[in-house]
Amino acid sequence: MGTFVTTPTVTAESATIHIRSTVTNESATEAKLSLRVRLTGPSGSAVLSGKAINSEQLLILAPGDTADMDAETTLPKPDRWDSTTRDVHRSRNAAARWQSCR
Numbered sequence: 753m754g755t756f757v758t759t760p761t762v763t764a765e766s767a768t769i770h771i772r773s774t775v776t777n778e779s780a781t782e783a784k785l786s787l788r789v790r791l792t793g794p795s796g797s798a799v800l801s802g803k804a805i806n807s808e809q810l811l812i813l814a815p816g817d818t819a820d821m822d823a824e825t826t827l828p829k830p831d832r833w834d835s836t837t838r839d840v841h842r843s844r845n846a847a848a849r850w851q852s853c854r
Contacts, residue, residue, distance in 0.1 A: 770822065777816065784812050
């Protein structure tokens with residue numbers, strides 16, 4: 753359980769960032785969820801102009817059910833980690849509940 757962030761492709765020009773979060777519906781009713789992610793750079797400032805990364809999927813979970821949700825984006829010109837420069841990006845994830853408008 754938790755969140756896993758991977759970078760399947762990284763170059764000096766761009767990095768593909770894949771986020772997988774495990775969510776559990778702890779409510780007593782069915783939940784319609786999507787994953788929203790915000791990335792920050794090593795300095796703590798927002799990357800991608802502060803835009804959230806949204807999952808492509810709408811997940812419907814029964815009460816008590818657990819499932820994985822995925823989101824992916826491309827980050828231009830990423831700060832790269834190595835043994836002398838330990839630059840780290842962070843992700844802030846939230847499962848957003850969808851509500852119908854009537």
